Amino acid sequence: MRSEKALAYLLLAPSVLFLAAIFFWPLAEAFTIAFTDAGGRPSLANFREMMDDLNFAPAVRNTLLLVAVVVPLQLALALGLAVLLANIQRGRDGYLYIWTIPLGISDLAAGILWLAILSERGYINSILHALGIVDGPTLWLSYETPLALFLSVVVAELWRATAIVLVILVAGMQLIPREYYEAAEIFGAGPWQRFLKVTLPCLRASIQTALILRTILAFEVFAVVIALGGRDMPVLAGEAFAWQYDYQDPGIASAYAVLILAVSMLATWGYLRVLRVREETLL
Amino acid sequence: MTGRWWRAQAAAAVVALVAGIGTARGDILFMSTQLRPIEEAQKMREVILRDFPEEVEFVPEDGGPFINRIKAEGETGAVTVGVLGGLHGDFPPVLEHLDSLDDVLAKLEADRDFIATFVKLGKLGTDHQVYIPWMQATYIMAASRKALDYLPAGADLNRLTYDQLKAWAKAITEATGERKLGFPAGPKGLMHRFLQGYLYPSFTGGVVRTFRSDAAAAMWAEFRDLWQYVNPRSTSYDFMQEPLLAGEVWIAFDHTARLMNALKEKPDEFVAFAAPAGPRGRGFMPVVAGLAIPKGTPDREASVRLIDHLTRPATQVITLREVGFYPVVAVELGEELPAGVRLAAAAIDAQAGATDALPSLLPVGLGAKGGAFNKVYRDTFQRIVIRGEDIEEALARQAEKLAAIMRETGAPCWAPDAPSEGPCPVE
Numbered sequence A: 001m002r003s004e005k006a007l008a009y010l011l012l013a014p015s016v017l018f019l020a021a022i023f024f025w026p027l028a029e030a031f032t033i034a035f036t037d038a039g040g041r042p043s044l045a046n047f048r049e050m051m052d053d054l055n056f057a058p059a060v061r062n063t064l065l066l067v068a069v070v071v072p073l074q075l076a077l078a079l080g081l082a083v084l085l086a087n088i089q090r091g092r093d094g095y096l097y098i099w100t101i102p103l104g105i106s107d108l109a110a111g112i113l114w115l116a117i118l119s120e121r122g123y124i125n126s127i128l129h130a131l132g133i134v135d136g137p138t139l140w141l142s143y144e145t146p147l148a149l150f151l152s153v154v155v156a157e158l159w160r161a162t163a164i165v166l167v168i169l170v171a172g173m174q175l176i177p178r179e180y181y182e183a184a185e186i187f188g189a190g191p192w193q194r195f196l197k198v199t200l201p202c203l204r205a206s207i208q209t210a211l212i213l214r215t216i217l218a219f220e221v222f223a224v225v226i227a228l229g230g231r232d233m234p235v236l237a238g239e240a241f242a243w244q245y246d247y248q249d250p251g252i253a254s255a256y257a258v259l260i261l262a263v264s265m266l267a268t269w270g271y272l273r274v275l276r277v278r279e280e281t282l283l
Numbered sequence B: 001m002t003g004r005w006w007r008a009q010a011a012a013a014v015v016a017l018v019a020g021i022g023t024a025r026g027d028i029l030f031m032s033t034q035l036r037p038i039e040e041a042q043k044m045r046e047v048i049l050r051d052f053p054e055e056v057e058f059v060p061e062d063g064g065p066f067i068n069r070i071k072a073e074g075e076t077g078a079v080t081v082g083v084l085g086g087l088h089g090d091f092p093p094v095l096e097h098l099d100s101l102d103d104v105l106a107k108l109e110a111d112r113d114f115i116a117t118f119v120k121l122g123k124l125g126t127d128h129q130v131y132i133p134w135m136q137a138t139y140i141m142a143a144s145r146k147a148l149d150y151l152p153a154g155a156d157l158n159r160l161t162y163d164q165l166k167a168w169a170k171a172i173t174e175a176t177g178e179r180k181l182g183f184p185a186g187p188k189g190l191m192h193r194f195l196q197g198y199l200y201p202s203f204t205g206g207v208v209r210t211f212r213s214d215a216a217a218a219m220w221a222e223f224r225d226l227w228q229y230v231n232p233r234s235t236s237y238d239f240m241q242e243p244l245l246a247g248e249v250w251i252a253f254d255h256t257a258r259l260m261n262a263l264k265e266k267p268d269e270f271v272a273f274a275a276p277a278g279p280r281g282r283g284f285m286p287v288v289a290g291l292a293i294p295k296g297t298p299d300r301e302a303s304v305r306l307i308d309h310l311t312r313p314a315t316q317v318i319t320l321r322e323v324g325f326y327p328v329v330a331v332e333l334g335e336e337l338p339a340g341v342r343l344a345a346a347a348i349d350a351q352a353g354a355t356d357a358l359p360s361l362l363p364v365g366l367g368a369k370g371g372a373f374n375k376v377y378r379d380t381f382q383r384i385v386i387r388g389e390d391i392e393e394a395l396a397r398q399a400e401k402l403a404a405i406m407r408e409t410g411a412p413c414w415a416p417d418a419p420s421e422g423p424c425p426v427e
Helices: A002-034 A047-050 A058-085 A092-097 A107-118 A123-130 A146-174 A176-187 A191-202 A203-221 A222-228 A236-244 A250-275 B001-022 B038-048 B063-076 B092-097 B102-109 B116-120 B145-150 B160-176 B191-204 B214-229 B231-235 B240-247 B254-264 B302-311 B313-323 B341-355 B365-385 B391-409
Strands: B028-032 B054-062 B083-087 B132-137 B139-144 B251-255 B271-275 B283-284 B287-292 B355-361
Touching: A002 A047, A002 A250, A047 A058, A047 A250, A058 A092, A058 A146, A058 A236, A107 A123, A107 A146, A107 A222, A123 A203, A146 A203, A146 A222, A176 A191, A191 A203, A203 A250, A236 A250, A250 B355, B028 B302, B038 B054, B038 B160, B038 B313, B063 B083, B063 B092, B083 B302, B102 B132, B102 B302, B116 B132, B116 B287, B116 B355, B139 B145, B139 B191, B139 B254, B139 B341, B145 B160, B145 B271, B160 B214, B191 B214, B191 B251, B191 B283, B191 B365, B214 B391, B240 B251, B240 B254, B240 B341, B251 B254, B254 B271, B254 B283, B254 B341, B271 B341, B283 B341, B287 B355, B302 B313, B313 B341, B341 B355, B365 B391
Parallel strands: B028 B054, B028 B083, B283 B355
Antiparallel strands: B083 B287, B132 B287, B139 B251, B139 B271
C-alpha cells in the first residue's frame, strides 16, 4: 500500500517538476521583477510607470473591448454551428474538419492572412475596386480609422479562434442523452424550446470551460493585432512585448504580465461563480 | 606514474600556449566593435586585408569587453592591441588610454581627402586627433522619379529645406489625391533616429538640451502640419524600401541599408538625396566608425601602416562593396559597384559635405537606457502628431521622463548639444 502511494508520487513527479520549471519559477520571477525597483527594493514604481505611459489606457480599453465583443460573438457562433452539426446526417465529420482548420494555423499566420485580405492593396480592396464601388485603394488598417481597424481585428479573431469553442461545445453536445430530446418532444417542445430547455442547461459545464479558455486567450491577444494594426491599436500583451524587447525594461514588461494574469484570474473566478456547475448535473 | 604523466602534459600545454603567444606577437592585433557578424569579419580578414602585406589578427568584440580590455591593458601597462576600430560613441569612455594621432592624420591627408566633418568629430572635443575616420553609414532620403515632376520651382534635391519638402509633398497630394511622403514609424522602424538626428538638430540645434524649447514647440507644430501629406500607413512601415517599391510612397526617409533594395532593384526609377535643412542647419546623423591607437601599443609604426591601408580610397571602395559601409574619404565609385550603391553614396556625400551640415551623433553613454531614450522621442511624436495633443503639455510631460533618464545614466551631452558638466540637462 505504502509503496503504491510512493509510486503515485513518483509518477506525478516529472509533471510537477516540469510545471515548476516552466511555469511556477518564471511566474515567481515575473512577480519579483514587477514588484522591485532598479535597486532590487520592493516597490510599486513599475506599476506607476506602466500606468503613466501613454499607451496604458488605450491598451486596457482595447483589450477589454475586444474580450467583450469577441468572446460573446464566438460563443453564439459556436453554439449555432454546434447545433447545425448535430442536425447534419451526412458528412458531419467533413464539416467539422473544415470548420476547425483555423485551429491549425498559428495566430501570426492568421494575422498576416487577414492583412493580405484587408490591406489597402488586399483582396477586398481589389474586388471593391473591380466592382466600381471604391475609386482607389481604401485604407482601413490605420490610426485614422480606429473603428475599422478594431472591426478587422474582431473579424480575424472570430475566424481564427471560434473553432476551439466549437470543438468543446460539440464534445459537450455528444454527451447529452437522446432521451432528453425525445421526452421534450413528447411534451410538445419545439426546436427553440428544446435548445433553451435541454441543450443549453446540459451544456453548462462545456460553456464554462470554453468561456474560461477563450477569455484567458483573448486577454493575451497579440499576434493578430500586431499583424493588422502594428502599434496603432495597443493591447496589453503587445505592450508587455514592446517594453521587454523594444524599450528593454523587464520591470514594466513584468508589471503588464502580472496585470494580464490578474484580469485573467478575475474573469475565471467570475465564470466559476456565475456558471456554477452542480455536481449532480455533470453527465 | 599517471600523476607525473598529467604534469608533463600540462607543462607541454603551457609551453605550447606561450609559444602560440610568441608567434602572435609579430601580428598587429586589430580589435573592433564593428564588422562583428561572422560573414563581415571574414570579409575583413579575407578581402579587405588581403593586399596588406603584414599579418593582422582581426578580433571583433562586443562594446563592453572592448572597453574593459582597453582599460585593463592601459592600467597595467601590458598593451597588446595595435589598432582599435569602433563607433564614435565607443571611444569617449577610454579617451585617456588613446594616443594622439595628429601626426598620423597629417601624414594621411597628404594623399587623401577625409570628410572634414568626421575629422572634427574624431577629435572628441579635444585638441588632438583621437581617431581617424574609418567608415560610415547614415540615413538619407529617397524618392521615386515620378515625384520629381512636382518638385517646387527652384528646389535643388540635395539642398532641400523642410519648407520645400512640405510644398513638394503637398503638390503631390493635390495632384494625385494620395499622401505619398513616408516615414519609418512602424514598430521596428527607425523614426526615433529621424527625430533625434534630423528634425531636432535642424530646428533647435540640439537634441536633449533643447527638447522643450520654444524652437522645439514651433518645430512640432510645423511637423504636425507636414504630416497631413504623409501616408498614414507610416505608423506600420519598418523598412521604407518596401512601400517605395510598392509605389505606396514616393518620398521616404530611412537608413541607407533599409532603402538599399529599392535603389538596387530599380536604380532607374529612384533617386537618393540629402535630408532637408531647417533654420539651424542640415541636421543629419552619421554613424561614423573610427580607428584609434592605444597608448603604449607594441609597434606603433605597424599600427599606422594598417590605418593607412584601411583609409586608402581603393580599400574604402572594397569596404563599401563587401560590407556596405560608406567611404569617409573622397573616392571614385566606378562601374564595379551596383548603381543603387552609387546613388546612395552620392547622397551621403552631398549630405555630409553640405555647407550647412549639422552632424548629430548617436546617443552616447545611455547604456541599457537607450530603448527608454528612444521611447521618449517616439512617444512625443505619438502624442503630438498622431493623437493631436497640446504641444506644450506633451513636451512638458515627456521632458520629465527625458530628464529622469539623463539623471539616472549621468550621460553628458553629445553633439550637437553643447558639452555639459555631469548629466546632460533638459533646459
